[in-house]
Amino acid sequence: MRKSLSREELLALHDEQRERVSPAERLRSLNRRLEKQARFAYRNSPAVREIFDNAGIPPSSIRTVADLEELPVTTREDLEELQRSRPPFGGFLAVPLGSLDRVYVAPGPVYAVWGPERIQAQVRSLLRLGYPRPGDVALVSSAFHMGPAGLGVTDALDMMGCTVVPAGTGQTELQVKLLHDLQATALLALPSLAITILHKAEELGYDVRRDFNLKLVTGGGERQIQTLKRVFEEEYGLVVWDAYGTADLGPVAYCCGQAEGYHYDDEACVVEIADPDTGKHVGTGEVGQVVVTLFSRVYPLVRFGTGDLASFTDEPCPCGRSAPRITGIKGMVAQHVRVKGMFVHQGELAEAMTAFPQILKYQMLLTLDEHKDRVALKVEVPAGVDREALAPAVSRRCQDVLKLHMDEIEFLPEGALSGSSERFADRRWG
Numbered sequence: 001m002r003k004s005l006s007r008e009e010l011l012a013l014h015d016e017q018r019e020r021v022s023p024a025e026r027l028r029s030l031n032r033r034l035e036k037q038a039r040f041a042y043r044n045s046p047a048v049r050e051i052f053d054n055a056g057i058p059p060s061s062i063r064t065v066a067d068l069e070e071l072p073v074t075t076r077e078d079l080e081e082l083q084r085s086r087p088p089f090g091g092f093l094a095v096p097l098g099s100l101d102r103v104y105v106a107p108g109p110v111y112a113v114w115g116p117e118r119i120q121a122q123v124r125s126l127l128r129l130g131y132p133r134p135g136d137v138a139l140v141s142s143a144f145h146m147g148p149a150g151l152g153v154t155d156a157l158d159m160m161g162c163t164v165v166p167a168g169t170g171q172t173e174l175q176v177k178l179l180h181d182l183q184a185t186a187l188l189a190l191p192s193l194a195i196t197i198l199h200k201a202e203e204l205g206y207d208v209r210r211d212f213n214l215k216l217v218t219g220g221g222e223r224q225i226q227t228l229k230r231v232f233e234e235e236y237g238l239v240v241w242d243a244y245g246t247a248d249l250g251p252v253a254y255c256c257g258q259a260e261g262y263h264y265d266d267e268a269c270v271v272e273i274a275d276p277d278t279g280k281h282v283g284t285g286e287v288g289q290v291v292v293t294l295f296s297r298v299y300p301l302v303r304f305g306t307g308d309l310a311s312f313t314d315e316p317c318p319c320g321r322s323a324p325r326i327t328g329i330k331g332m333v334a335q336h337v338r339v340k341g342m343f344v345h346q347g348e349l350a351e352a353m354t355a356f357p358q359i360l361k362y363q364m365l366l367t368l369d370e371h372k373d374r375v376a377l378k379v380e381v382p383a384g385v386d387r388e389a390l391a392p393a394v395s396r397r398c399q400d401v402l403k404l405h406m407d408e409i410e411f412l413p414e415g416a417l418s419g420s421s422e423r424f425a426d427r428r429w430g
């Protein structure tokens with residue numbers, strides 16, 4: 001169990017004024033911390049040193065966020081490979097293994113370490129919302145095995161001086177009883193489980209607003225939070241804790257509750273939105289990969305590519321915080337292609353195709369025609385479908401949804417694509 005922090009220590013951890021400084025001042029302060037972090041990581045993490053040396057970049061040349069573009073992005077696949085060849089941490093660990101409090105295992109498998117900075121980021125994101133408070137009871141209904149979901153938040157709640165019920169997942173009826181009997185203030189669970197528990201409570205005859213003392217529910221970890229958030233807020237009057245993060249990094253951006261998207265957590269890391277192919281920064285509103293450099297003295301990942309595609313905005317937020325916001329996670333890097341200068345994501349293609357129930361299977365074939373991208377959409381339809389009518393409709397739909405002109409719509413008989421599960425067949429690279 002981690003030691004509870006004093007009121008003064010908690011206040012020092014979370015200074016809202018610091019989050020509201022002017023954008024120029026914010027960047028100056030971020031650059032200062034990045035400069036220090038680059039030197040620390042180079043000195044203490046052998047893998048980071050190699051990244052710098054291989055790129056021919058001395059750590060002293062990283063003085064601003066813009067300078068990070070000179071360094072390559074380490075993808076999740078790179079990290080897996082590095083950990084395989086140099087177990088357990090791929091050379092990134094900056095302290096002796098035996099000095100760590102926790103080692104987590106994320107899917108891959110990839111070993112992950114949450115140093116004190118990661119837990120502090122969790123604490124900060126809860127303090128911003130005002131719940132739970134020291135002395136409150138919190139139900140942690142997340143998985144406690146391997147990954148950081150259950151224990152990571154428990155560590156944060158310990159530091160805040162809360163009483164933790166490690167409820168884990170499952171046993172919905174018992175969870176309802178715990179919420180009620182212990183008058184828990186916070187329910188930390190995946191949104192889909194949280195809503196199941198609340199619905200079960202109603203089924204058992206409880207009125208969530210009247211019979212419970214619940215104030216806060218977690219929103220992270222699942223994409224359906226966008227719809228569930230409204231339900232939690234409007235139907236149950238709850239505050240929703242919604243942050244963006246990964247098992248490797250912990251929380252790196254948070255929702256302020258006053259506008260769409262997730263403010264970068266400047267205290268915890270540097271967030272970049274970078275072109276997945278070149279690693280260069282993209283402009284506001286453009287789609288790129290979320291790339292994170294951690295301010296960590298334990299596991300100092302530098303330019304870690306999350307694999308998530310998103311855009312960002314630096315428009316002023318009604319909350320007054322000056323950190324830009326990640327707006328909408330659009331999908332995974334591995335599930336997209338760039339064609340004719342546009343990103344096309346598998347999910348968007350699937351959305352375009354849902355308009356045509358008569359299309360059984362489809363595949364986008366990308367080839368080169370005299371150095372130019374050529375896009376053919378292969379669609380499998382049953383016999384008897386009016387292909388002449390369908391082709392222009394599919395073309396229009398692709399233009400509308402994907403903003404992409406199809407050079408050809410190719411019809412195939414039923415079963416022709418059965419051997420392939422590829423949504424994109426990219427044949428442009430020889």
Ligand SMILES: [Zn+2]
Nearest residue numbers: 256317319321
């Ligand atoms: Zn805001």
